[in-house]
Amino acid sequence: MATTATDTGLQLRSTVKSEGVVELSVVNVPTPRPRSDEVLVRVEAAPINPSDLGLLLAGADPTTAEVSGPADRPIVTATIPPAAMPALAGRLGQSLPVGNEGAGVVIRAGDSPAAQALLGKTVAMLGGAMYAQYRCLKAPDCLVLPPGTTAAEGASCFVNPLTALGMVETMRREGHTALVHTAAASNLGQMLVKLCRKDDVGLVNVVRRPEQVELLQGLGARHVCDSSAPRFMADLVEAVAATGATLAFDAIGGGRLAGQILTAMETALTRTAEGYSRYGSTTHKQVYIYGGLDRGPTEFSRTFGMAWGIGGWLLTPFLQTIGADAAQALKERVAAEITTTFASTYTKEISLVEALDPEEIADYAKLATGEKYLINPDKT
Amino acid sequence: MATTATDTGLQLRSTVKSEGVVELSVVNVPTPRPRSDEVLVRVEAAPINPSDLGLLLAGADPTTAEVSGPADRPIVTATIPPAAMPALAGRLGQSLPVGNEGAGVVIRAGDSPAAQALLGKTVAMLGGAMYAQYRCLKAPDCLVLPPGTTAAEGASCFVNPLTALGMVETMRREGHTALVHTAAASNLGQMLVKLCRKDDVGLVNVVRRPEQVELLQGLGARHVCDSSAPRFMADLVEAVAATGATLAFDAIGGGRLAGQILTAMETALTRTAEGYSRYGSTTHKQVYIYGGLDRGPTEFSRTFGMAWGIGGWLLTPFLQTIGADAAQALKERVAAEITTTFASTYTKEISLVEALDPEEIADYAKLATGEKYLINPDKT
Numbered sequence: 193m194a195t196t197a198t199d200t201g202l203q204l205r206s207t208v209k210s211e212g213v214v215e216l217s218v219v220n221v222p223t224p225r226p227r228s229d230e231v232l233v234r235v236e237a238a239p240i241n242p243s244d245l246g247l248l249l250a251g252a253d254p255t256t257a258e259v260s261g262p263a264d265r266p267i268v269t270a271t272i273p274p275a276a277m278p279a280l281a282g283r284l285g286q287s288l289p290v291g292n293e294g295a296g297v298v299i300r301a302g303d304s305p306a307a308q309a310l311l312g313k314t315v316a317m318l319g320g321a322m323y324a325q326y327r328c329l330k331a332p333d334c335l336v337l338p339p340g341t342t343a344a345e346g347a348s349c350f351v352n353p354l355t356a357l358g359m360v361e362t363m364r365r366e367g368h369t370a371l372v373h374t375a376a377a378s379n380l381g382q383m384l385v386k387l388c389r390k391d392d393v394g395l396v397n398v399v400r401r402p403e404q405v406e407l408l409q410g411l412g413a414r415h416v417c418d419s420s421a422p423r424f425m426a427d428l429v430e431a432v433a434a435t436g437a438t439l440a441f442d443a444i445g446g447g448r449l450a451g452q453i454l455t456a457m458e459t460a461l462t463r464t465a466e467g468y469s470r471y472g473s474t475t476h477k478q479v480y481i482y483g484g485l486d487r488g489p490t491e492f493s494r495t496f497g498m499a500w501g502i503g504g505w506l507l508t509p510f511l512q513t514i515g516a517d518a519a520q521a522l523k524e525r526v527a528a529e530i531t532t533t534f535a536s537t538y539t540k541e542i543s544l545v546e547a548l549d550p551e552e553i554a555d556y557a558k559l560a561t562g563e564k565y566l567i568n569p570d571k572t
Numbered sequence: 573m574a575t576t577a578t579d580t581g582l583q584l585r586s587t588v589k590s591e592g593v594v595e596l597s598v599v600n601v602p603t604p605r606p607r608s609d610e611v612l613v614r615v616e617a618a619p620i621n622p623s624d625l626g627l628l629l630a631g632a633d634p635t636t637a638e639v640s641g642p643a644d645r646p647i648v649t650a651t652i653p654p655a656a657m658p659a660l661a662g663r664l665g666q667s668l669p670v671g672n673e674g675a676g677v678v679i680r681a682g683d684s685p686a687a688q689a690l691l692g693k694t695v696a697m698l699g700g701a702m703y704a705q706y707r708c709l710k711a712p713d714c715l716v717l718p719p720g721t722t723a724a725e726g727a728s729c730f731v732n733p734l735t736a737l738g739m740v741e742t743m744r745r746e747g748h749t750a751l752v753h754t755a756a757a758s759n760l761g762q763m764l765v766k767l768c769r770k771d772d773v774g775l776v777n778v779v780r781r782p783e784q785v786e787l788l789q790g791l792g793a794r795h796v797c798d799s800s801a802p803r804f805m806a807d808l809v810e811a812v813a814a815t816g817a818t819l820a821f822d823a824i825g826g827g828r829l830a831g832q833i834l835t836a837m838e839t840a841l842t843r844t845a846e847g848y849s850r851y852g853s854t855t856h857k858q859v860y861i862y863g864g865l866d867r868g869p870t871e872f873s874r875t876f877g878m879a880w881g882i883g884g885w886l887l888t889p890f891l892q893t894i895g896a897d898a899a900q901a902l903k904e905r906v907a908a909e910i911t912t913t914f915a916s917t918y919t920k921e922i923s924l925v926e927a928l929d930p931e932e933i934a935d936y937a938k939l940a941t942g943e944k945y946l947i948n949p950d951k952t
Contacts, residue, residue, distance in 0.1 A: 247850050491871040503881030
């Protein structure tokens with residue numbers, strides 16, 4: 193197959209400057225030449241996940257975005273709150289590529305059989321620098337999509353699908369039998385509803401608005417609790433009791449929700465207990481915080497006994513913990529079900545240059561539920 | 573050996589009443605007759621630990637204590653804040669014995685060889701109902717104290733010594749190499765200083781007053797950080813960096829300290845790291861909350877990456893986790909070092925009836941650092 197790559201390609205970059213701004217730009221970089229075991233992919237689709245925004249915007253306020261430079265190579269600067277700067281010391285002055293995952297077509301390959309076998313295939317990729325026209329990576333790191341799958345359909349094979357599978361797998365490995373999930377109307381949350389239905393896993397969905405209850409019920413969710421409702425805690429206790437959930441994954445992070453979930457679990461556990469235990473239930477109750485939709489402080493009253501834990505959870509360390517074979521099995525399940533269980537929907541497709549438009553930035557930075565952007569670096 | 577037990581003995585009781593008060597009393601109960609494998613102990617010393625106060629006072633306000641009944645059988649009532657009542661539903665109306673641990677002399681024994689072998693021995697005990705003249709228990713549950721040890725010396729063999737050993741053992745089993753401890757000037761904290769010195773374990777002591785720094789330094793503590801000092805966070809980071817501590821045991825519970833410790837650990841870990849990691853250090857940082865000196869909410873800003881955990885820690889589940897043999901080995905170490913590493917000091921010895929004196933209650937309920945009461949049920 194003939195190469196269609198040019199000698200250079202566009203790549204989106206993010207740089208934090210010591211004066212307290214983040215600078216976003218699109219730069220022209222040399223197209224890498226694949227080594228023997230590598231392939232070159234023409235990236236055609238890469239989602240903007242919440243996990244991409246931290247690296248991209250570095251906590252900057254999107255409403256402060258200002259544009260300079262020519263229209264086809266804009267440079268955007270936005271102000272970072274001073275309190276966020278110390279945590280960014282490690283990336284000061286570095287022009288960083290962005291984009292955790294994406295998909296595209298293999299247009300060049302090294303001479304190894306494994307690399308050559310991928311020529312012309314549509315593959316999904318994980319590993320950063322996906323907001324770029326070209327991405328070079330090792331052949332075994334490509335996830336080959338089933339024939340007929342488009343790059344847009346396969347762009348979100350890793351972050352959301354593996355996170356959903358990782359939650360269920362963590363549940364099984366840590367001895368729990370059902371889950372609570374917050375911000376459950378998200379793309380990931382909808383995927384988790386479908387996955388738990390298919391795998392017959394009890395799931396309590398916590399959402400923040402009444403209309404999201406209907407959305408999830410429409411997907412077949414059995415337990416949906418609206419945290420804006422006056423009877424939220426009572427609903428949550430009932431749903432936790434009905435499922436037996438003692439593990440939660442929380443995308444909110446800040447505020448009181450993590451503690452409320454532990455309290456609901458403890459209430460459900462102790463109301464059937466016999467006799468008084470001054471230390472509460474002996475069943476371990478766990479909340480993993482995997483996101484930070486609320487960046488404010490986390491606060492909880494310790495009204496859930498002593499057998500509890502709150503902690504951080506990240507996909508990559510989880511995959512390392514379970515080992516390469518188990519991780520590969522999860523990835524192959526994603527590829528097989530990428531247009532069903534693990535299908536993603538996008539509200540807008542934009543080019544690399546459009547991703548620097550302040551109006552678009554303000555829009556995708558909102559992390560509005562149900563809205564998700566797809567960058568197509570092949571679009572001009 | 574002749575029995576010196578009377579047919580009945582005094583026992584301290586705590587009852588939560590539905591009208592929102594706790595009632596403390598001393599009642600006369602029949603002296604149990606030991607079965608074949610049991611012994612009867614004349615209790616001569618039982619400490620008032622922070623962990624006893626929850627069961628004893630049920631969260632009641634000591635300043636509301638009122639006495640009725642005769643001087644030798646007083647009945648004390650104190651008001652429980654309404655917010656604390658729901659959590660006490662499981663013990664409503666039950667007259668509960670109190671006292672986690674104690675020591676005394678075996679005065680009667682069942683006919684089994686193991687029980688007979690204990691006659692006349694001074695033993696330490698764990699298991700509740702120690703604020704009583706007599707306590708019957710299984711022979712294997714007695715921890716025989718070295719010859720010459722008094723009951724007062726052996727009264728605190730379990731809660732504090734096993735907790736200190738449990739912290740160091742948890743550290744080793746979970747892959748950490750040094751510890752942070754809060755409220756470190758407590759009896760337990762002083763014991764942990766001696767234990768970590770003896771076992772060559774790095775220890776960062778967090779105290780709340782300048783004079784406590786000197787107290788712990790006098791015991792040989794190398795790292796003592798005063799949370800009331802303006803440079804507390806800087807001191808904490810230095811001490812955590814010097815020891816490499818990634819595990820903390822927190823007796824405070826409420827407030828911001830747990831989060832500050834995680835932040836100090838993260839700062840110490842990342843300041844030597846190369847390159848920027850947007851998710852922070854990959855080293856797991858853990859705080860176990862094992863007490864509640866501050867009963868207010870726990871609050872933290874998530875400024876310590878994603879590899880972190882906060883959770884409850886209790887001695888009894890820990891001992892169950894490590895198994896009977898490992899737990900027995902820890903107990904035997906305590907007995908062997910009960911007058912050195914694990915020695916406790918008491919500020920006052922009181923009788924069962926004196927334990928119901930409102931002035932004494934107000935005093936021991938303060939949980940003042942360095943003050944510890946010993947109940948001697950044999951004292952009249």
